[in-house]
Amino acid sequence: MKVEIENLTFQVPTFRLGPLDFTVGDGTITAIIGKNGSGKSTTLKLIHGDLKPNEGTVKIDKMKVSSLSSLQLAEKTSFVWQEIYSPMSFTVTDVMNVSGYKRGIDESKMEAALDKVGLAHFIDRDFSVLSGGERRLVTLAAAIYQDSEIMIMDEPTNFLDIDNQILIYNLIKELREKGKTIIMTMHDLDAVHNLADSVLILRDGKKIAWGETESTLTIENLNKAFNVSFHSYNTINGNSFVGSYNG
């Protein structure tokens, strides 16, 4: 499913985002990068209809997000939040069920989704006592369980150790192979270089660059987006960006 963003603008007294125009291709990985507070999460929330734009539209599969019911939206898109709220006395199963709303309880599918993140044995645990990384993995499993065509992920690897970061990078690639369209934010520029087909670079709510990763994730654009002078090296694991702080 394509996601078309046209003239998207959001304004609050302290922050203005946009106007943003870009189209996310079906079955691709798009990464939104930029400094803290540059507008990445706000952009994702606008795409998912959690925030209403002041101007502009988001269309999923040619339909305006603003015209979809929350149930219709949940069929098309899942959302992994940057922050992880912990509803009191929710079990892992309850958290998964919120995402699998339309399916009724399908324990084998739920277990398979948890197994993807190595937590099949967590199914009956109390969500509120899990560690930060364990909660992150459960929210990713919940998105897999939801099984929508578009998957929006706000910093899917935050809280995760290096083993689980690599697990999730591989999982994101596997989801693309299955035809999922992924829109994510991520601070690790090397991972973005390795994973993303397209990149949107933001600074202070404005677009610095948008386009295919090779031509967009350049030293020149990164230097514009961050207060850092970048160098890039080819390493055995792929590209590596190194920056020195300008102050």
Ligand SMILES: Nc1ncnc2c1ncn2[C@@H]1O[C@H](COP(=O)(O)OP(=O)(O)OP(=O)(O)O)[C@@H](O)[C@H]1O
């Ligand atoms: N509803 C709102 N009211 C006031 N300010 C807001 C609102 N929503 C977002 N902002 C501000 O907009 C800016 C962008 O926020 P956003 O969460 O999109 O940043 P981000 O790029 O995701 O940053 P991070 O890397 O820290 O997650 C921030 O300065 C934030 O305080």
Ligand SMILES: [Mg+2]
């Ligand atoms: Mg954010």
